[in-house]
Amino acid sequence: xxxxxxxxxxxxxxxxxxxLMHLAPGDVADTISQSMGGADQEILDKIRADYxxxxxxxxxxxxxxxxxxxxxxxHSFFFNQPVTQLILQRLPATLLLxxxxxxxxxxxxxxxxxxxxxxxxxxxxxxxxFFSLFGYSAPVFWTGILLLIAFSLKIPWxxxxxxxxxxxxxxxxxxxxxxxxxLVLPMITLSSIFIALYSRLSRxxxxxxxxxxxxxxxxxxxxxxxxxxxxxxxxxxxxxxITQAGIQFSAMMSGAVLVxxxxxxxxxxTLAFQSIIARDTPTILGILFFSALVVIVGxxxxxxALRLVDPRVGGRK
Amino acid sequence: MSDPLLKVQNLRIELTTRDDVVxxxxxxxxxxxxxxxxxxVGESGCGKSMTALAIMGLLPEKIGRVASGSIIFDGEDxxxxxxxxxxxxxxxxxxxxxxxxxxxxxxxxxxxxQIAEVLRAHQGLGQQAAWTxxxxxxxxxxxxxxxxxxxxxxxxxxGGQRQRVMIAMALACKPKILIADEPTTALDVxxxxxIFDLLNDLRRQTGTSIIMITxxxxxxxxxxxxxxxxxxxxxxxxxxVDEIIEKPLHPYTQGLxxxxxxxxxxxxxxxxxxxxVPGIVPSLREFGKDQCLFASRCPVRTDICxxxxxxxxxxxxxxxxxxxxGKDAS
Ligand SMILES: Nc1ncnc2c1ncn2[C@@H]1O[C@H](COP(=O)(O)OP(=O)(O)OP(=O)(O)O)[C@@H](O)[C@H]1O
Ligand SMILES: [Mg+2]
Numbered sequence: 273x274x275x276x277x278x279x280x281x282x283x284x285x286x287x288x289x290x291x292l293m294h295l296a297p298g299d300v301a302d303t304i305s306q307s308m309g310g311a312d313q314e315i316l317d318k319i320r321a322d323y324x325x326x327x328x329x330x331x332x333x334x335x336x337x338x339x340x341x342x343x344x345x346x347h348s349f350f351f352n353q354p355v356t357q358l359i360l361q362r363l364p365a366t367l368l369l370x371x372x373x374x375x376x377x378x379x380x381x382x383x384x385x386x387x388x389x390x391x392x393x394x395x396x397x398x399x400x401x402f403f404s405l406f407g408y409s410a411p412v413f414w415t416g417i418l419l420l421i422a423f424s425l426k427i428p429w430x431x432x433x434x435x436x437x438x439x440x441x442x443x444x445x446x447x448x449x450x451x452x453x454x455l456v457l458p459m460i461t462l463s464s465i466f467i468a469l470y471s472r473l474s475r476x477x478x479x480x481x482x483x484x485x486x487x488x489x490x491x492x493x494x495x496x497x498x499x500x501x502x503x504x505x506x507x508x509x510x511x512x513x514i515t516q517a518g519i520q521f522s523a524m525m526s527g528a529v530l531v532x533x534x535x536x537x538x539x540x541x542t543l544a545f546q547s548i549i550a551r552d553t554p555t556i557l558g559i560l561f562f563s564a565l566v567v568i569v570g571x572x573x574x575x576x577a578l579r580l581v582d583p584r585v586g587g588r589k
Numbered sequence: 590m591s592d593p594l595l596k597v598q599n600l601r602i603e604l605t606t607r608d609d610v611v612x613x614x615x616x617x618x619x620x621x622x623x624x625x626x627x628x629x630v631g632e633s634g635c636g637k638s639m640t641a642l643a644i645m646g647l648l649p650e651k652i653g654r655v656a657s658g659s660i661i662f663d664g665e666d667x668x669x670x671x672x673x674x675x676x677x678x679x680x681x682x683x684x685x686x687x688x689x690x691x692x693x694x695x696x697x698x699x700x701x702x703q704i705a706e707v708l709r710a711h712q713g714l715g716q717q718a719a720w721t722x723x724x725x726x727x728x729x730x731x732x733x734x735x736x737x738x739x740x741x742x743x744x745x746x747x748g749g750q751r752q753r754v755m756i757a758m759a760l761a762c763k764p765k766i767l768i769a770d771e772p773t774t775a776l777d778v779x780x781x782x783x784i785f786d787l788l789n790d791l792r793r794q795t796g797t798s799i800i801m802i803t804x805x806x807x808x809x810x811x812x813x814x815x816x817x818x819x820x821x822x823x824x825x826x827x828x829x830v831d832e833i834i835e836k837p838l839h840p841y842t843q844g845l846x847x848x849x850x851x852x853x854x855x856x857x858x859x860x861x862x863x864x865x866v867p868g869i870v871p872s873l874r875e876f877g878k879d880q881c882l883f884a885s886r887c888p889v890r891t892d893i894c895x896x897x898x899x900x901x902x903x904x905x906x907x908x909x910x911x912x913x914x915g916k917d918a919s
């Protein structure tokens with residue numbers, strides 16, 4: 273059932289994407305002719321005929337969907353490469369960024385949330401409140417540029433651009449370390465909003481859970497504080513956070529576009545920028561399609577995670 | 590007579606409310622012998638649960654505290670014990686079951702795990718041994734098909750079954766004292782009777798002392814040798830169950846008993862909750878006053894009742910009452 277919805281959703285995304293792009297003024301023919309320094313109507317028409325751009329809307333859409341089903345997203349006029357190949361080159365970088373930011377946000381958000389739920393009047397709690405308010409209201413690109421300036425000018429601990437250093441070569445671990453160092457700033461930038469969001473949410477659910485009857489039972493059993501909190505309370509507080517993380521997954525994908533631009537991270541976001549400027553329709557459509565795909569897979573994984581923490585979800589007997 | 594298993598002396602528990610500090614339990618004393626069962630009765634808000642939580646060392650954090658008095662368990666004063674020591678005792682020497690079986694079990698762990706966990710914490714059992722023991726305990730509390738049900742989650746069980754799981758959990762480490770805080774209030778009548786039977790049988794088998802908190806006079810008669818009638822945080826009357834039911838000295842006890850017609854009849858659908866004494870319990874704010882707190886509802890009130898708190902008088906048989914007119918009744 274879930275999968276069926278996912279497929280319908282994906283199809284809707286395809287149709288919507290294509291229509292939006294189609295309605296936007298300017299097409300590939302304009303771009304190509306511009307790059308040639310202008311062209312007359314005859315050449316424009318010929319280009320349009322070559323790329324099937326003169327066909328009626330529905331026919332173009334039909335062609336598009338038919339090809340997408342075979343994972344053929346067309347050819348990029350601008351990059352002169354198959355779009356699928358282009359995207360698959362960039363996708364890992366974006367996934368790396370988004371997934372590590374999501375994990376960082378979840379771990380840090382939950383840790384901060386749990387901590388401040390346990391000590392509602394501590395200084396640390398006020399810090400969390402302040403930090404989360406700050407993180408929540410600061411726009412991604414602002415945080416990003418701030419970090420960029422700080423780390424490029426004042427404290428050069430982390431590289432501020434790109435994903436790897438071309439001068440570094442070596443075994444897997446050397447390269448791993450190189451990528452990890454490059455990842456730090458974009459990851460922090462992207463996750464800051466979400467750390468704030470998850471920490472507030474997990475604090476609220478944790479406080480509620482700590483007042484539950486079964487927590488009193490756990491204490492009455494003589495369990496240690498650690499077990500009461502991390503075994504009994506935490507697992508019950510996770511569901512809302514996981515649900516929220518699933519919902520926020522798409523927000524994170526779109527946040528990644530900005531973050532990639534700020535830190536020249538060679539992912540889908542950068543590609544999206546380049547192709548929008550070039551009006552490279554097939555690439556833009558492909559990116560949107562893949563983003564939707566990633567978000568849908570993210571939601572299915574969320575569902576799976578929910579089942580893991582709460583036996584009442586799904587498998588009711 | 591040897592020392593009692595549990596001896597509560599002049600216990601005073603204060604709650605910090607928004608406006609001030611009030612004694613939710615005021616000068617309460619009672620004893621519990623090994624293997625004995627004692628019942629607490631009294632209307633809602635009289636402080637029965639507070640007394641139980643104080644014994645467990647689980648008073649609501651930052652709100653409730655033991656202001657004075659002592660709770661001596663096996664020669665050790667629990668009001669002075671460290672948190673670590675209390676954790677050793679909880680669930681092991683003294684355990685507790687609660688009123689709400691629907692919410693008292695953790696929804697995301699199997700019942701087997703929740704039972705096994707206590708055994709691992711207190712008895713040092715390994716994963717496998719604790720699980721096997723959990724199966725046996727489920728069987729002992731008469732859950733059919735225990736071997737299979739042990740891996741069920743609480744949401745797969747009925748209220749009565751969940752309360753049985755709670756009982757299995759509470760008795761897992763063979764505690765010296767089991768505190769049952771209204772264990773059947775949330776259950777329907779036939780299930781109530783089954784749970785009381787179960788508790789009675791288990792008590793006979795294990796020799797655990799039981800502190801039963803209830804609104805149900807029938808259950809008191811069935812379960813306990815002695816009873817404590819609480820009113821507004823104070824002990825109104827303490828004594829043998831048969832004696833009190835036959836010859837209640839406190840007007841409040843008389844009122845409670847009068848509203849349960851078939852008190853000595855065996856378990857029946859006609860048991861009623863004790864809500865029929867006219868008037869209501871005074872608000873927490875008035876708990877500390879130096880007067881008889883029942884006076885406003887009392888049919889035999891005189892001036893002195895409003896001027897001074899009645900002393901506790903004990904007759905040679907150990908039947909005590911806190912009432913200026915307690916003697917008159919006899
Ligand atoms: N966490 C709390 N904060 C403030 N007041 C509380 C708290 N818990 C209980 N009280 C108050 O303490 C008083 C005694 O409560 P307690 O739960 O001991 O009553 P009870 O005799 O067990 O009643 P019931 O039969 O309804 O369970 C009540 O007036 C109640 O409002
Ligand atoms: Mg109670």
